[in-house]
Amino acid sequence: MQMEYIGAYLRFKREQQHKDAGALCLSCNLTRMQLHSIEQGKSEAHPNTIKRICDYLNIDFIALFQHQEKYRELLEESFIALIYMRKDEQQMLMQKIEALHFEHSILYPQYLLIHLMYVAIHEGAVKKYQSLLKQCSYFIDVLEPRHQFIYYLYKGYYQMLSGQLEESLHTLCFVDGLSVLEHREILYSMYGRLYYYRREIVLAIEYYKKAYELLEKKWNINRLLATQCALAACYNRMKEYDVALQRLMDTLKLAKQYKNTAVIERTYYEIVMNRFMVRDYHSVIQLGEKAITIHHQPQYLYFLISYASVKENEMEKAHLWLKQRLKQDTNALLQQLLTYVYHMAHGTSVLPYLVELIQQLEKNQMDTCELYRFLLEDLANLYHDAGCYQKESYCLRKLMQTGY
Structure with a gap:
């Protein structure tokens, strides 16, 4: 019998059912040392012993080994x-x-x-x-080692999504030290994403390029396209908007060719963000409306389109998008972004809303660094127009700190 699998499975089931080890030992005529040895997979146990433990834990002993x-x-x-x-x-x-x-x-x-x-x-x-x-x-x-490698990779990814960037880096470094050579392209992609979130964009690009080379050799087209899009997002973040746009257009063409909907969605979003950052509001509306029809998680597209509509003086369109999302969305940050646009559209003073919004964005710069920078420019302009030059200067210093 595969004792290491059986032992781990029995321990998992016992703890899942909150069954006491001592009670199990009494019922199955085992010492604690014997049970520990079985659960650790360190000793071969007689099938009858395993069956007694299975019966105690309501596990179908025969089904364990079928098919x-x-x-x-x-x-x-x-x-x-x-x-x-x-x-x-x-x-x-x-x-x-x-x-x-x-x-x-x-x-x-x-x-x-x-x-x-x-x-x-x-x-x-x-x-x-x-x-x-x-x-x-x-x-x-x-x-087995390749599966351990993947487990720790996705543990690092979970830490990343949870904002535990330092912990994620430690986990990925641990994975890097494993002797497993398979699937290192995924490790490099994870490193790329982590450094993107940490705003260490030069390192992010370096790792994404490493991943790209390996994916190309393995002909892993879908991950290759996702990596190409991620590289373009890095150039967006570096303010290399023309380079980013060209890469995004190339990626979109290939993603459509290979019918990769996930990459098509992400690429459209990055293109809209690219046009937003250069304040090409006409393109934001045009591309954003197309993107929103295919995007199952529109993220901040509603904000980008409604903001652009106000700036282009298309108030009817702006109100339509705001009406659709203001009361429906449960994302608190998106609610704040849309509330800011709502006050812009109604010509009321936006300064207090913008200050509060920027404070929120400061806490969440993993995904919203571009929006933070963009709205900080807006705030600096508002302070300038109001003659608050000291506050404007503070905003400009903050902007310089977000540069690359």
């Missing part, structure tokens, strides 16, 4: 589909996997890892992601 070959093949297929970002294939395979109830199989650790990757790529639900990470941690020692 292993078929299950392994399905999990490996899913793993490859996730590595190569084949979206339709991933969804079809996950539906098959969910129907098989892997929680009753000895291959549950591998299933958990696949589920973790799927949630990270498709759902990004932080609480669910955190729960899966915790469950995976029970089995980390019994996973």
